[in-house]
Amino acid sequence: MRRPNGAGPSSSGERPEDEQAQVSALLEDSVEDLYEHAPCGYLSTLLNGRIAKVNTTLLNWLGYRRQDLVDRKYFSDLLTVGGRLYHETxxxxxxxxxxxxxxIALEMSTADRTRLPVLVTSTVKTGSDGQPLLIRTTIFDARDRRAYETELLRARREADRERDRLQALATTLQRTLLPPVLPNVPGLEVAAHYHVASVDEVGGDFYDLFPLAADIWGLFLGDVCGKGAAAAAVTSLARYTLRATAVYDHDPASVLSSLNSVLNQENHGSEPRFCSVIFGLLNSAPDYGGFCITLASGGHPPALLIGADGTTDFLPTPGGQLIGILPDPHIATTTVHLAPGDTLLLYTDGLTEAHTSTTGSKERYGDDALLDFARTLAPTNASAAISALRDLLDTFGSGVDDDTAVLAIHAPFSSPTQARDCP
Structure with missing residues (x-):
């Protein structure tokens, strides 16, 4: 019959009572050894802080002999100047x-005056009567942790510097894609605003207003698909193509057709290059009062006309298709008379697609809400309209998840000429 596991004499032939004695001796020795050579420092002090007992681990860390500390030093004597101040206060x-x-994170001063970062835990030991007797302190070496925290802080600072550099680069690049200032157009008041949804990425919205000939001006406002460097490249290409084409061809639909040809040739499948854009031609019309404006839209939200008489509505440019996708897209056009007191408002869809709540709601602001808002402004001028829209965008907060460009053009009451429809 086999013995159960662990039963009977040991394989060495020792008697059970001898083995038990050895185990007891080992346990008794290990208690003292655990205190002296524990992986942390142990320190016992009187209530006034004078050191009464210290283990070997802490002595080795600090480079002291036991007789240098016990009954000679106080716990605060082992701390750096800053550590002593924190200890006392x-x-x-x-x-x-x-x-x-x-x-508690403190720094201890070693025998050779180097600093030892530590984490300290102290408890007050009380007697059977509840009166405090001494203070027991456990000290952990925090050098590795301090080194990790220092490296983490260095990496974070480096990341912050890199982010600041990228933000500055993005901001600078964004500025190169927009006119630094809008030109002074005789007989018009113009204003614009660019709302940045993220400072970390370059947006794809763009606008411009520029002279073409005597009393003729070109304008455009668009939104490129995507963000970042790829979108910036398309934005730059679209902006300069529109300006260059308009110099030789004043027909807004033809200008957009030329842009479509350029972007269509640049499409590379995985990096689609297309945009929505509205291009306009402004002609001074002194015989009619104000300006005549011809607009061509390639898949862009319709412009708003805020009338001097308080009427406000979208201009009809239905069916216009995005520029850069199809070889021959449909481009919608319309002509409007910007009479004295009228304001024309162009915008990108970052405005109408903004979330109206920052609590996770998926509800969008929408075209109807924008039309109602514009009607509350009528009649208005360019600067007042842009200021109101800027405040509106600010109310959405983080709900604006796409860059937004707005451009307003206003014909002031400066001409007594009878206003008539443009031919």
Whole structure:
């Protein structure tokens, strides 16, 4: 019959009572050894802080002999100047009040005056009568942790610097894609605003207003698909193509057709290059009062006409298709008379597609809400309209998840000429 596991004499032939004695001796030795050579420092002090007992681990860390510390030094003597100040003003009062304090980061001063970062936990030992007898302190070496935190802080600072650099680069690049200032157009008041949804990425919205000939001006406002460097490249290409084409061809539909040909040839499948854009031609019309404006739209939200008489509505440019996708897209056109007191408002869909709530709602602002808002402004001028729209965008907060460009053109009451429809 086999013995159960662990039963019977040991394989060495020792008697059970001898084996038990050895185990007891080992346990008794290990208790003292655990204290002296624990992976942390142990320190016992009197209530006034004078050191009464210290283990070998802490002595080795600090480079002291036992007789250098016991009954000779106080716990605060082992701290750096800053550590002593914190001990006197925070550590000791909290320990006295609550009887314990844990996980406090301090720096101890070694025998050779180097700094040892540590984490300190102290408890007050009381007697059977509840009276405090001494203070027991456990000290953990925090050099590796401090090195990790220092490296983490260095990496974070480096990341912050890199982010600031990228933000500055994005901001600079964004500025190169927009006119630094809008030109002074005789007989018109113009204003614009660009709302940045993210400072980390370059947006794809763009606008411009520029002279073409005597009393003839070109304008455009568009939105490129995507963000970042790829979108910036398309924005730059679209902006300069529109300006260059308009110099030789004043027909807005033809200008957009030329842009479509350029973008269509640049499409590379995985990096689609297309945009929505509205291009306009402004002609001074002194015989009619104000300006005649011809607009061509390639898949862009319709412009708003805010009348001097308070009427406000979208201009009809239905069916216009995005520029750059199809070889021969449909481009919608319309002509409008910008009479004295009227304001023309162009915008990108970052405005109408903004979330109206920052609490996670998927509800969009929408065209109807924008039309109602514009009607509350009528009649208005360019600067007032842009200011109101800027405030509106600010109310959406983080709900604006796409860049938004707005451009307003206003014909002031400066001409007594009878206003008539443009031919």
């Amino acid at each position: 925070h550590f000791a009062p909290i320990l006295q009040m609550h009887g314990e304090i844990s996980g």
